[in-house]
Amino acid sequence: MxxxxxxxxxxxxxxxxxxxxxxxxxxxxxxxxxxxxxxxxxxxxxxxxxxxxxxxxxxxxxxxxxxxxxxxxxxxxxxxxxxxxxxxxxxxxxxxxxxxxxxxxxxxxxxxxxxxxxCPSYTYLTQEEKKAVIYGTDEWYTYGLVITDIDFVKEYFKIINNTIGETIKPEIIKRPELKSVLSDYFRLKQDWEFKSKSRRFGKYYFSYSEYHIAKLAYQKELGVKGSPFDKILVSLASEFHSTDELRKAEGIIQASIDRFVERYRTFSP
Ligand code: SF4
Ligand code: SF4
Structure with a gap:
């Protein structure tokens, strides 16, 4: 249970x-x-x-x-x-x-x-993902934004699990060194510099009392095929006006993942 x-x-x-x-x-x-x-x-x-x-x-x-x-x-x-x-x-x-x-x-x-x-987070987030969010912030505003954003959480840890070759262990992510990386990542939900100015909540946008799932038009607007961080970028309600902006955004996410993996490996037996 x-x-x-x-x-x-x-x-x-x-x-x-x-x-x-x-x-x-x-x-x-x-x-x-x-x-x-x-x-x-x-x-x-x-x-x-x-x-x-x-x-x-x-x-x-x-x-x-x-x-x-x-x-x-x-x-x-x-x-x-x-x-x-x-x-x-x-x-x-x-x-x-x-x-x-x-x-x-x-x-x-x-x-x-x-x-x-x-809510669906009870069902769709794994025990490890739930614990990672709980350990990663001690502040209600960010916590509520992150614990309800299944893509934002799952995608980040999917990439990390694939990189380290195992499922993250909760006892390691509890360490302050990992907590600070997670808390920086989670704070992107409120401080994201590429956040769209339209009526958005994470991946959702709202129009005439209805909600829709947003998509980034990589090919049409930026002339690129896509992004390895697409789900995270959409969850962050991103809007890009150039490929430079997209690459900068990807760099921020990749740096967070690299920092997490490096510190995790230091403490993993
Ligand atoms: S705050 Fe939430 S739990 Fe309490 S009465 Fe309102 S909807 Fe129900
Ligand atoms: S975690 Fe948040 S959204 Fe999910 S059921 Fe509890 S209060 Fe509601």
Missing amino acids: DSIHLCQPDNQKSCGACCGLYNWDDHSRDILEALLHKRTDLFQSLEIDSESFNLYKTEMSGLSLQSKLFETIYNCEFLGFVDEKRKRVGCLLHPLVNNGKDLRDNSFYGKELCASHE
Whole structure:
């Protein structure tokens, strides 16, 4: 049985992507952090009764001034910070943060749906890949972006596994020397210099309330056949205006892989 809890893996970070965390046109860290603080502050000032929850929902809908990326996903107003240090995003209605009372029936999805939901990363990422993401960052914003991006994770470790000739061992990737390489790679999800300015979330783009999978038009726009890092580049929502830009992007990814492999070999028996 899979015992790794991807939503709340430890006391340093967590994910809230399926509760609508990133489902805003501007889902930059500062904007989301401010929204989560406001929700948490207001929620903590409430009496626990249905009238207060309705007032809370009304107040929160006034705060959500920008438009959503994907209309069909509900952006739950009860997603906030669930720990004292405000390092972990999570459900403000969950029994673990309400002295055992499960208040999720006051939400749009309701208790049963919320409690039973597991995103595709639970199924498609291997144990090693899950652990690598958990070890590679201690920060909620990056963690949520990476743990839900299956291609971005799988492709990187597929190349690494092929290069070292084995599946990465979790006890080695836990070392700080490897952690720093992973954390630099994961941060590309927020700092990528070739990120498209269009309405994108990873490999998805949005148009007229629908989502589509993006593709890079290598031949048509750059006159090249493709890239060995295509899946990673698409996951990073890349847009290139020249082959120089493409080669630079590939160089950044290759350098990360080389650094990882070199350090991994130092510690592998
Ligand atoms: S997107 Fe996946 S990991 Fe993130 S909170 Fe939802 S179920 Fe958990
Ligand atoms: S009520 Fe459900 S959708 Fe809302 S934050 Fe909690 S778990 Fe997420």
